[in-house]
Amino acid sequence: MPKGIPLTEEDLSSRRREIFAAAVHLILEKGFQETSMRQIAEAAGMGKSSLYDYFRTKDEILVFVIEEETLIVTRQAEAIAALALPPAVRLRQIMRMHLDFMQANKNLLVRLGGEAQRLKPESQARINQRRYAYQDLVAAIIQEGIDQGCFRPVNALNAARLLINSLLSALYTSRPTGSAEEMLDEAVEIFLHGLRI
Amino acid sequence: MPKGIPLTEEDLSSRRREIFAAAVHLILEKGFQETSMRQIAEAAGMGKSSLYDYFRTKDEILVFVIEEETLIVTRQAEAIAALALPPAVRLRQIMRMHLDFMQANKNLLVRLGGEAQRLKPESQARINQRRYAYQDLVAAIIQEGIDQGCFRPVNALNAARLLINSLLSALYTSRPTGSAEEMLDEAVEIFLHGLRI
């Protein structure tokens, strides 16, 4: 808002979040690609071209949001990972937290994840860095369980991806067999059972 | 080609397949939405508007292919399901067949699956019918295992979705921990272990 003063990196970031927050309903309704820069600008209450002071490109909006949201989930997962609890319990808590986050954000991450396939490799790489951090975190817990002898020796990263993916079955079905929580719990139970010695 | 003689539904279908086969490489390279009708027509060696004799709309192409490919996988899965083998073995075979099919088709189904999010609800419903058939087939085998007492009593449909989803972790990662076969095998093993009593 102040006119002659350069925006700090922080201002930029928070403004970016505001812009997206203002436009998120459009994107959820119609998809990202189908939402035009004009509409986003209108929703954000700014001129079409001011948008370009915050995002150099339409795709940057997508990258920004995915990075941002993945980071939030990762941060929350880190907190859980640090607790003094058995691996299985921490994994359960992380998945629940993840589910809660997804639902609170209307599955935004899942929806946008689909659109991210179109991004240029360079942008995909940036996104993947964030995803990897989350996967690694989960994988570390699994590895811990393996080392402690409470899990079978499997490839921890592979297993982590499998677990995280379970969320999709729970969230992204048009033929639910219960609440998302119930579906997820059952999936996690099968997974943990599968790791048990 | 035959003039004056209306095309049978079968001719139509096989022509549709030909058209898509001719254009599939474009779609794999650039994505479906990024491939224009003109390019598809050119690849298929026909005029832009002749395309509309086979697909009333661009989106119909997407729906057709997804339906078609899902149907093929389902048919092959049905054959395996009918074998006189223990449920666990049949599930393993189905997943392997599915993986082979995906790889033979360059993950087309996964790629297109992302694009399908944009289709209008009506089209999505049509696609889902096919998906359900496949899920139900897998679920039936799981249920059989449960009934025979070799699997724990879980919601079979939920479990089926979980198993099918495992393919994604194996296929769709930019940080593989082995061959797709190995990753899938491990995932299936964890799953089956998880169902074991």
Added chain:
Amino acid sequence: MPKGIPLTEEDLSSRRREIFAAAVHLILEKGFQETSMRQIAEAAGMGKSSLYDYFRTKDEILVFVIEEETLIVTRQAEAIAALALPPAVRLRQIMRMHLDFMQANKNLLVRLGGEAQRLKPESQARINQRRYAYQDLVAAIIQEGIDQGCFRPVNALNAARLLINSLLSALYTSRPTGSAEEMLDEAVEIFLHGLRI
């Protein structure tokens, strides 16, 4: 206009000319770059995008017109060059013809020539091919005069460029010292005098 029938190369060319003819007044008034594709389309009585069936790019319009007009001048010059007249006379006639053409076309070529500086090298090369043909034609007549001993031995191409350039002084001044014809005649006279032995 016919809808399902491919345009012959000739149709294309004549349609291109029509389009340009319809829009030339806009371009003369405001300059080429300042004239938008929409305006050109409107002037030509067609949809914005139909324009792109005739010119793949806005710049192509520029290239087309310059090539076309240069070709016309060259053709007329060829006719004069073939006459059985002394070199000096033929040169005078060519310059007069060129002047007439320029005036009949409102100096279009001069105006557009300025804009052509912005074209990408590839397009400039295409244009230059045409310009060279014209320059070479004039140079040949000069060389003829040199060979016949009625002109001093100068570099014919250099001299040709000089002569052709004289048109600019005559046409493109905001402080004329007579009619364009008079100014040109005097310039040509100085030039020919300068070549005389």
Added chain:
Amino acid sequence: MPKGIPLTEEDLSSRRREIFAAAVHLILEKGFQETSMRQIAEAAGMGKSSLYDYFRTKDEILVFVIEEETLIVTRQAEAIAALALPPAVRLRQIMRMHLDFMQANKNLLVRLGGEAQRLKPESQARINQRRYAYQDLVAAIIQEGIDQGCFRPVNALNAARLLINSLLSALYTSRPTGSAEEMLDEAVEIFLHGLRI
């Protein structure tokens, strides 16, 4: 830089020159219109809007530079014109000086001349005033030669324009027949020969 103290007209002018000097490479590379105010400001190491303290409009930059450079050439030509040498010799020297200047400035004036066509009439008039001064200077020398009886009686202004224009043939060809100096010398020789009695 000095705060509170208004800039003298001279400071303004020298600051303008500095700004342009800093940006000239951009303009030579991409053309004037293709260079944005932001880029010019960056090159000049100042804020976008500070530019507007020195040039009220982007076009003013163009006008300023053309005026400035034309003035420099004129000043140098004046020095030569004042020498006690035969008209023909002075004309030769002026043309050489002009060529040197052009080459030292990478033909900037020619390039910008093309862009100047777009300026509004008012600005063009300002530029033309400067051009006229230069033309008049050259014309005066020619007139002198005529009065002294060493040149044929031609319209001096017309001839001056013709001579100055020769530079273009020498400088602005993609198919040179020698060094620019050689081409120019030959052109000037033809011209002077053409004036000789």
Added chain:
DNA sequence: AATGAATGAGTCTTCATTCAT
């Protein structure tokens, strides 16, 4: 039956300029 010319809506993006700080 098959084709391609025609279209209008819509896309992202750029830019010179202003104005509040």
Added chain:
DNA sequence: GATGAATGAAGACTCATTCAT
């Protein structure tokens, strides 16, 4: 005095679809 955030207007171009031949 100097700055950069904000903007509105505009621009080239693409595309799915229709329709006359």
